Amino acid sequence: MSAILAIEDLVKCFGGLVATDRVSLEVREGEIHALIGPNGAGKSTLINQLCGELAPDSGTIRLAGRDVTRVPTPARVALGLGRTFQITSLLDDMSVRENVGMAVQVRLGHNFRIFDAVRDRRAVWQEADRLIADSALAPRAGVRVADLSHGEKKQLELVVALAMKPRLLLLDEPMAGLGHVESLAMIEMLRRTRESAAMLLVEHDMDAVFALADRISVLVYGKIIATGTVDEIRDDPAVREAYLGAEDELC
Numbered sequence: 271m272s273a274i275l276a277i278e279d280l281v282k283c284f285g286g287l288v289a290t291d292r293v294s295l296e297v298r299e300g301e302i303h304a305l306i307g308p309n310g311a312g313k314s315t316l317i318n319q320l321c322g323e324l325a326p327d328s329g330t331i332r333l334a335g336r337d338v339t340r341v342p343t344p345a346r347v348a349l350g351l352g353r354t355f356q357i358t359s360l361l362d363d364m365s366v367r368e369n370v371g372m373a374v375q376v377r378l379g380h381n382f383r384i385f386d387a388v389r390d391r392r393a394v395w396q397e398a399d400r401l402i403a404d405s406a407l408a409p410r411a412g413v414r415v416a417d418l419s420h421g422e423k424k425q426l427e428l429v430v431a432l433a434m435k436p437r438l439l440l441l442d443e444p445m446a447g448l449g450h451v452e453s454l455a456m457i458e459m460l461r462r463t464r465e466s467a468a469m470l471l472v473e474h475d476m477d478a479v480f481a482l483a484d485r486i487s488v489l490v491y492g493k494i495i496a497t498g499t500v501d502e503i504r505d506d507p508a509v510r511e512a513y514l515g516a517e518d519e520l521c
């Protein structure tokens with residue numbers, strides 16, 4: 271399986287602190303690759319470098335075979351990088367359908383001048399409806415974002431990200447703040463998403479990680495200490511050591 275994302279020897283320092291310490295990691299096409307690690311391990315710092323929000327000090331990031339280490343965020347998005355944004359970026363006064371329609375429109379935007387506007391508008395809504403029908407939000411399509419539950423907003427974030435047709439989706443704690451039922455719905459939705467995009471999943475909820483991940487990389491003090499399947503990571507003594515005090519989470 272080829273790699274949609276290949277990170278090699280990435281380094282990022284904040285003053286004397288090495289927040290990303292020679293990190294190498296691959297996400298393969300069709301894979302859900304979880305990135306776990308204790309608080310302060312450097313997960314967000316790594317994600318921010320992948321998005322282009324933070325410049326690495328050294329090392330390389332390859333996306334779909336192209337070196338994007340010094341490439342700005344929009345060019346990475348054009349190559350297929352997607353990310354779930356904060357719920358605050360959803361438009362509160364607009365419906366689920368309108369939010370998804372806007373995202374589809376952003377993706378198709380530059381074609382608008384070429385094709386007939388009415389036909390394009392129809393294509394936008396058809397695409398938005400298809401994306402919503404594939405999600406758990408189908409019965410809520412006409413509901414205003416302001417009236418959605420927290421879990422539904424997190425689902426909408428994901429649908430909006432998918433509207434950009436990413437090849438690789440960066441997910442920063444999609445389970446955060448969700449109740450049990452909402453978490454199960456999100457896990458189901460991410461399982462279905464795997465068919466269209468590979469994922470790098472940063473998540474503290476180990477049940478979700480173990481339910482979803484094809485492979486897991488463990489980051490501790492900026493270094494990847496292990497990469498492997500769920501069983502390999504569960505049985506790895508160095509991982510257990512790093513999570514000492516939270517061993518229950520790895521059982």
Ligand SMILES: Nc1ncnc2c1ncn2[C@@H]1O[C@H](COP(=O)(O)OP(=O)(O)OP(=O)(O)O)[C@@H](O)[C@H]1O
Binds near residue numbers: 284315
């Ligand atoms: N802009 C910054 N300036 C200085 N230090 C920073 C900066 N951003 C992060 N750090 C430090 O880098 C280290 C890694 O932080 P980071 O937020 O990437 O960890 P994390 O694994 O995402 O943590 P959490 O799970 O709590 O979100 C921490 O010690 C943090 O204090």
